[in-house]
Amino acid sequence: MSNTSVKITAEKLDLNACYAFVADDSCGGIAVFVGTVRNSTQNKEVTQLDFSTYKPMAVKEMQKIADQALESFEIEKIAIHHAEGLLQIGDVPVIITVSAPHRKAAFAACQFAIDTLKETVPIWKKEHFSDGEVWVNAHP
């Protein structure tokens, strides 16, 4: 059975499924990161976010992160799920869960996974404001 679960979906992300996937009798803890859509950027009110992806490559890059986490940290299982499409304030664009025999590795792997995802996975978010929209990080 695989120790990694990687997914990009237009459906609502399922925290229980991510938790259940990594739960394991050999583990003393599960670290969970849930990303949420914030209602403002630099004091400007955000109305919604639109996530677009280069899906086949994004899934590959997320799988690389999961595999790298299993190799680099003393963890048992990892799930990385990301949403695509239009999200509203408070919606969840990303969930990462990691189980490990000891908590330190679970926290470290979870942080590694979200930090690396934000650097390498080809997913782009467009912030919508009441008076326009902007691609995040693009600085044109």
Next chain:
Amino acid sequence: MKMNVLLFGISADLIGASRLEFELEKQSSVADFKELFQEKYSNVTQLNSYAVAVNENYASDDLKLQENDVIAIIPPVSGG
């Protein structure tokens, strides 16, 4: 040789297309592609930086391209 180019995020907006075909000399590298692409679609230089993927993997400038490779313009990512 004929290349397929995919554009994402702001690069698709800047160029006004999400995919196009691009002609290159045989034996061209990623660096050659970038030079010619920026010449033809100068709007892409409004980006501070962008990466290039070939067949769904990040590619370095010295990678040699093959006919029908799928090239993707990857502007700075912002997932999570």
